Amino acid sequence: MSEKIDTILAAARRHCDEVIRPEVDRWNAAGKWPRHASDKAAALGLTGLYCPDELGGQGLSLGDGIRVYEELGKGDGAYAFALSMHNICSYAVCGFGTEAFKKKWARDLTSGRKLANFALTEAQSGSDASVMYSRARINGDGTWTISGAKAWVSLAGEADVYLTVVKTSDAPGHKDMAMIAIPKEAKGLSFGPRYETPSYNFLPLSEMYLADVTVPQENIILPVGKGLQGALMAIDIARVSIASGCCGLMEAALDTALSYAKNRKMFGGVNLDLDGILWMLGDVATELEASRLLYRAAANALGTPQGTLLAAHAKRFVPDAAVRAANTCTQVLGGMGLLKPHGLDRLSRLSQMLRIVDGTTEISRVVIGRALQKRAAGLPGLPVPKGFGET
Numbered sequence: 315m316s317e318k319i320d321t322i323l324a325a326a327r328r329h330c331d332e333v334i335r336p337e338v339d340r341w342n343a344a345g346k347w348p349r350h351a352s353d354k355a356a357a358l359g360l361t362g363l364y365c366p367d368e369l370g371g372q373g374l375s376l377g378d379g380i381r382v383y384e385e386l387g388k389g390d391g392a393y394a395f396a397l398s399m400h401n402i403c404s405y406a407v408c409g410f411g412t413e414a415f416k417k418k419w420a421r422d423l424t425s426g427r428k429l430a431n432f433a434l435t436e437a438q439s440g441s442d443a444s445v446m447y448s449r450a451r452i453n454g455d456g457t458w459t460i461s462g463a464k465a466w467v468s469l470a471g472e473a474d475v476y477l478t479v480v481k482t483s484d485a486p487g488h489k490d491m492a493m494i495a496i497p498k499e500a501k502g503l504s505f506g507p508r509y510e511t512p513s514y515n516f517l518p519l520s521e522m523y524l525a526d527v528t529v530p531q532e533n534i535i536l537p538v539g540k541g542l543q544g545a546l547m548a549i550d551i552a553r554v555s556i557a558s559g560c561c562g563l564m565e566a567a568l569d570t571a572l573s574y575a576k577n578r579k580m581f582g583g584v585n586l587d588l589d590g591i592l593w594m595l596g597d598v599a600t601e602l603e604a605s606r607l608l609y610r611a612a613a614n615a616l617g618t619p620q621g622t623l624l625a626a627h628a629k630r631f632v633p634d635a636a637v638r639a640a641n642t643c644t645q646v647l648g649g650m651g652l653l654k655p656h657g658l659d660r661l662s663r664l665s666q667m668l669r670i671v672d673g674t675t676e677i678s679r680v681v682i683g684r685a686l687q688k689r690a691a692g693l694p695g696l697p698v699p700k701g702f703g704e705t
């Protein structure tokens with residue numbers, strides 16, 4: 315397996331150097347998903363990372379496959395994010411889809427001929443996903459009819475299928491949630507105006523409207539009762555993937571700063587001779603090493619009892635470190651750091667976006683906080699001082 319992951323990582327590195335880095339500014343200027351680029355990524359095997367060989371995938375473990383986004387993130391974090399979501403959806407289809415659905419879709423997804431994305435968020439609720447208005451009615455013939463609206467759908471109108479989380483009753487809570495695959499051509503499916511996102515303008519994002527969209531039973535990916543639980547599992551993988559992409563972003567920022575500072579003459583030497591600059595960049599380097607160790611440990615823990623907590627630690631720590639890295643490296647270049655060709659301003663905005671998507675930093679803190687409360691419950695209590703008159 316180690317030979318396979320080495321080959322895939324080398325391919326991802328090449329894709330970053332030959333396609334993403336030289337083209338990303340043009341993609342942003344054009345404001346269009348670069349399908350030719352994702353087709354090239356697909357040809358390198360980057361679109362079926364965790365799916366089995368027999369369905370056309372690479373059969374990599376999550377622990378290995380997630381490292382791909384570190385390579386892609388050196389070029390662009392939003393592109394790495396979109397491919398990571400496609401890979402998670404493909405994994406869900408191959409692992410949980412019905413035989414009929416897999417027969418129709420799995421090979422198209424693993425080969426990247428078709429792209430997939432995930433639709434959970436709604437306009438009224440991102441962090442609190444249990445407040446959901448999208449509803450599926452289960453018809454007598456087993457088909458499902460879905461009505462509602464999703465928000466912040468990545469690859470909106472570009473992906474060929476959307477794994478959509480819906481409720482199947484009006485009861486509060488998540489016990490009636492399910493995940494159903496809705497193909498782009500489904501009658502009644504449409505998309506709202508694109509959100510304007512200048513720093514990753516090539517990633518189409520918009521609302522997705524579902525007006526009595528009917529799909530067959532075979533499209534159920536996660537049955538009633540498993541929708542939110544499955545979505546949260548997917549989100550754990552997404553959180554670690556984002557942390558991986560952030561490490562690539564930090565490395566790109568650091569290399570830009572080093573390449574500039576070693577040439578920028580000042581005070582009889584160069585910028586990189588100054589202790590203050592070396593300390594700033596040294597902190598970035600330390601945080602990059604720590605981030606890498608953390609996301610890799612989290613990736614290896616996915617699917618184990620520690621998986622969710624480590625994913626939360628990674629999502630809590632690494633995007634924050636990436637924001638600091640991008641801003642510090644901008645500072646090292648002085649005014650030049652703000653100019654477009656160096657790309658640091660783009661990296662700052664991307665790192666901020668990566669703090670929000672797939673569960674904000676604060677939501678990761680909530681997950682970590684709950685784990686701490688559980689841990690506290692298992693510890694002996696220490697005596698605490700009593701107030702005057704307290705019994």
Ligand SMILES: Cc1cc2nc3c(=O)[nH]c(=O)nc-3n(C[C@H](O)[C@H](O)[C@H](O)COP(=O)(O)OP(=O)(O)OC[C@H]3O[C@@H](n4cnc5c(N)ncnc54)[C@H](O)[C@@H]3O)c2cc1C
Pocket residue numbers: 399431432433434435439440441442465466467468469519667670671672673674675676677680
């Ligand atoms: C670029 C991008 C792409 C996306 N792609 C997709 C996609 O493809 N599919 C999809 O389903 N969704 C997608 N999302 C949505 C994303 O997952 C949500 O934006 C995210 O979950 C946060 O939700 P929100 O934006 O509604 O913020 P809100 O939930 O409104 O949160 C607002 C603020 O409150 C804070 N907060 C919330 N709860 C707590 C708490 N308990 N304690 C302290 N603070 C709290 C948050 O951290 C945040 O700072 C995307 C978002 C972005 C930015």
